[in-house]
Amino acid sequence: MLFDRITIIGLGLIGGSLARALKRAALCKSITGYGRREAALRQAVEIGVIDYYSLDAREAVADADLVVLATPLSTTETLMRTIADALKPECIITDVGSAKGVVVAAARKALADRLAYFVPAHPVAGTEKSGVEASFAELFEKHIVIITPLAETGRSARDRVAAMWRGVGASVVDLEIGHHDEVLAATSHLPHVLVYTLIDCLARMQDKEEIFAYAAGGFADFTRVASSSPEMWRDICLANGASLLAVLDNFEQHLNGVREAIADADGDSLMKIFSRAKQARDMYTKTRGR
């Protein structure tokens, strides 16, 4: 048994799926959930996703050997402050945030004397759906969990969190905190921003009904991420603003190049750009398929 008692703060898609996966793999003796909606927590107990719940965060973590923070990023520091002195001395704390710089900064302030037990992590998994009702035990299978340890993070704490993620089917890699935030800004945060922006742009055009009516199948795939939780993505954009703006700059420069090629009817340049992109995308698909 990897842990006796695990407390999950926030039973959304990620927290709920982790609870289900931990249960299925029998990686702990009991799971306590904390959240804002009592009805959802009670239901989670009834269907066996968790064993106990509390509407008081300090009470929820009091007996825990591991606490998993799985709420939107804007709540992280407040929650850390709330639970800090309610934790058992050797309780390990981890999180699932999509941006790590802000989480680490929050921990340095709110968990300053417990950093050996703090393991920042990011399961790179999800769907466009939200909430415990969308959670499922298989969510992390064959997905990557990125751990961004602090210099202070204890080896044992890091390894036990890594073992938990491996136990629910994920593979684990370590990345430097800032590097994580740059890479995720490029492949996840920027695409979300582009799609949210495009959909909002189209939805405000005069003939929006027609525009959406004649959209092809590719449009459904392209825009899927825009059905994700606006609250979560607002928080991610704010939390990873610097890296996101840097890659957005880079993208806009490239987009200006493409715009010029279209305006100049420069087919050779377009062909080069599109061919390079297709090659990179096909390579990505091939690598991913393995």
Added chain:
Amino acid sequence: MLFDRITIIGLGLIGGSLARALKRAALCKSITGYGRREAALRQAVEIGVIDYYSLDAREAVADADLVVLATPLSTTETLMRTIADALKPECIITDVGSAKGVVVAAARKALADRLAYFVPAHPVAGTEKSGVEASFAELFEKHIVIITPLAETGRSARDRVAAMWRGVGASVVDLEIGHHDEVLAATSHLPHVLVYTLIDCLARMQDKEEIFAYAAGGFADFTRVASSSPEMWRDICLANGASLLAVLDNFEQHLNGVREAIADADGDSLMKIFSRAKQARDMYTKTRGR
């Protein structure tokens, strides 16, 4: 039998799929294919996708009652000029181009005395794959085909082309030519440009291997369209440049607003934009599901 002899110019994903669908629904007596690669044409005959082929476009269309142009847009006018006086007097000509303004302009030049028999059409269907080997008979089922008739297009010609598309499972709507090009620029051409641009941008970043290695599942969906044929999309961008640049302007204005909100840590604005986008996207999915 809707047509006796149909000739399909260009046996790629669309042309090949139409041939398969016509065969399956028994909508014509025979199909002749024209293309550049003889091996592919011979194979198409062997597996029964078409009945005959020719490497000479004029020979291929000589007996046809319907000619379907299904090659990249940059080839349209030349092909029309090549076949124009080889056609039977009452042969109907249609196409499958993703931009209609250029096709109509080409027809006005190359098919000037046959406009009553010319029916510009656009099956809004496809996958990211190319070539006859990727074609399948079900491609058009439950998809929309947009017809953009000219003032000169004869009612009977339009109706017979519409009947063909309905016969292979599509629904048919008529749109004004310029309006088609604006709507498709917004929902299809701009998304392709954004994704091609993003992938090329990421592929040229220093740590590109890592960037793609840590991409989440949403990335595969978001970027699927970048595996499409670069040649086809170069032609579409050139063919529909004006509408594409107009919607790109609109998008870039919106993107600047989002950039400012991120730079100003303006969570309220981001929340509004993302929520509106999610609502529009969820509505689109719901409507599409019906």
